[in-house]
Amino acid sequence: MSPSKHLPDSHQVEDPSLARIGAFSDAVFAFAITLLILAIRIPHPTDADASQGLLDLLLQQWQSLLAFALSFMVIGINWANHRVMFANFARANNGLVWLNLLYLMVGVAFMPIPTAVLGEWLGSPKNQVVATLFYGIASTIGGLVFNVVWWYGAYATKLTHPDLTARERHAHTVAWAPAPVLVAMLTLVALANVWISVGGYAVIVLLYVLPLPRLVSRAKRARGR
């Protein structure tokens, strides 16, 4: 077997409809990630508060910038994980189409809304808990549905590539399952302190950005045997 056969993404050429689902998903990811800028207000010279000066109006939006950056990385991580997940699939079925669509709806396309709400209401003493809970619940549901898509494709209907060992399959499950649990716990933390909750999301982002190479290299090592 040639080494190129082992590149995960090359699997997708085996089923053109799988490639088309992946391309559609990528477009929704790319569009939703770009639409996150809707969270940032563009101050107009005719606005009621324009007399404060542009500098003040921009600086007041640091929470929105924070929410934009956080969600950009979250959707980016989801895109990268989605890419890895679909690279493990060798074919598609209708259940995958619909579950993936459900994931794109709740976990990707909807995210600009809680992102904008979080950015606008962080700092409002009465409402910042609701904003953080809204963001956390949306993220938790998105993470859950991501895992459902993986469970459906990898275990329930066995869409994965024949090359994929039980060990690799398990490694992905172990890597992806904790995320919604952690996010749900952080969501509850918001009831006590929103800043610990939001800071926790940032930590999860870093955790996911860093361990992925290890996961992939572990999987490659397993395949290389």
Place this chain on the structure above:
Amino acid sequence: MSPSKHLPDSHQVEDPSLARIGAFSDAVFAFAITLLILAIRIPHPTDADASQGLLDLLLQQWQSLLAFALSFMVIGINWANHRVMFANFARANNGLVWLNLLYLMVGVAFMPIPTAVLGEWLGSPKNQVVATLFYGIASTIGGLVFNVVWWYGAYATKLTHPDLTARERHAHTVAWAPAPVLVAMLTLVALANVWISVGGYAVIVLLYVLPLPRLVSRAKRARGR
């Protein structure tokens, strides 16, 4: 004949311009489905009704969330059906380009507008009938043009793959033709009761999500002979 020859989507590689129409359509589907979030209002702390609190402002939008979810699945179904339709075509002509463009206009790109209108005006006693009629008429026209594209490509100008049997062609026609009729009937129901009408759309969505595997397996069985 190799089995991969029977994968529907692989037909599209035979005509590059067909592939490019499909890719353009997919992009419009992906953008329109993501733009549906325009139906959901982002409450601002400076809004006139901000004193009600964020929780109230979010909860008041359950109709918009419902309309977003409904239209997301409707456009998703249309995307999946469009994918199946184009997988049956072996080549493109200019008529297909223009009819498909007309479909993308009325059946896909326009949908964020009636979706937002439905979500905003459901619950307004005087106007919810108009909102539901607007949504229903737009959906009916979209469904009709979808069928016109199929009729044009499959019957009028015979763009379908030579492998496609008359029986399979007929199976698709039978699967797609009832949708605009059902939607038109539900649109009329809105004159009596908008909630039965909207609930009916949700039922049609479920009907379309579920029987597709059967249609495809039936077609595969027919081809497998």
Place this chain on the structure above:
Amino acid sequence: MSPSKHLPDSHQVEDPSLARIGAFSDAVFAFAITLLILAIRIPHPTDADASQGLLDLLLQQWQSLLAFALSFMVIGINWANHRVMFANFARANNGLVWLNLLYLMVGVAFMPIPTAVLGEWLGSPKNQVVATLFYGIASTIGGLVFNVVWWYGAYATKLTHPDLTARERHAHTVAWAPAPVLVAMLTLVALANVWISVGGYAVIVLLYVLPLPRLVSRAKRARGR
């Protein structure tokens, strides 16, 4: 030579960077065509004029719907022509990258603005001439730059496929050159009567939708010799 060698779009596989420019252009086309819905106002129940009722608010927007439909077909035609133009190119150079980018800016990405302005101000006695002139000037510039891209690629730097005969090249030039001239004339007509001007755009759309098959078949006949 196999007949598939003569399919215009298959040329693009010869130069991957040409394919990538085409894919980028397609994405801008698909996004701009979907963003045209920004021309249509979504009436809110809290708007100052909401007491008129939703039906009135929707019916008042028939000019915006007209402008949306007109621009959707105009961008669709430009996409189809752009597709044909790039199918005639065998390779790309930097001049093509920048001129094409200029075209995407003035002729595609900008169009949602004059479309929205036309839809909003048609019917305003004092301002509809300005709105129609704005739309016409933008369309004329877009059409001019489209022809500059073709002239640059087909004549100045000879990026076209070696198979392309001088006759075919000329046929495309003859087909595309009149559009900006006609649009410029219609723009001037707006000074006398905006409705004749807007109606004229609709006629040009139909003219371009219909003769394209003839142009292509003529080109195919020429190639078939």
Place this chain on the structure above:
Amino acid sequence: MSPSKHLPDSHQVEDPSLARIGAFSDAVFAFAITLLILAIRIPHPTDADASQGLLDLLLQQWQSLLAFALSFMVIGINWANHRVMFANFARANNGLVWLNLLYLMVGVAFMPIPTAVLGEWLGSPKNQVVATLFYGIASTIGGLVFNVVWWYGAYATKLTHPDLTARERHAHTVAWAPAPVLVAMLTLVALANVWISVGGYAVIVLLYVLPLPRLVSRAKRARGR
């Protein structure tokens, strides 16, 4: 070796995941460049200043049109450079995924915001310096991260194609490194005079549009040996 082997973009077919990162980036570029029109206000007949007439309202926006055109070309240049950069990569790793995502966030998806701010506040004596600094700082950071991505892929983790000579690698570094330095200097110029600063951006755009052919031909010459 066939000459097509030397086409830079053809490298990407060697690693499908690299191709998918490139396609995702292209989509973000295409959406962000189209979303720049958010910088241009659509005047409504019901606006408070509508009595000034549409012509006045459009003419007052010349700064926004300038900012739109400037940013469109800036993002276009970044897209073209990004295309060249990724054509030099033969494979991807996770560091490239995350650094590229960071670049797409700060250097591409965010740009519609400073573009809109620049267009709206140029001409406001008290605030135009802040607007130009905001635009300049965002552009500088974007340019810096672009160089970090190149440095990471070309030097730190050696993702570049084996064919790429040290000389070619150096030529790219020399071509891309000065941009953020120049932009940072122009940002400081804004403290003295915003118009020299904005005019300087336009000059940099032209500098980048023009010398690229020379860089590429130099690289081709080097490879042709």
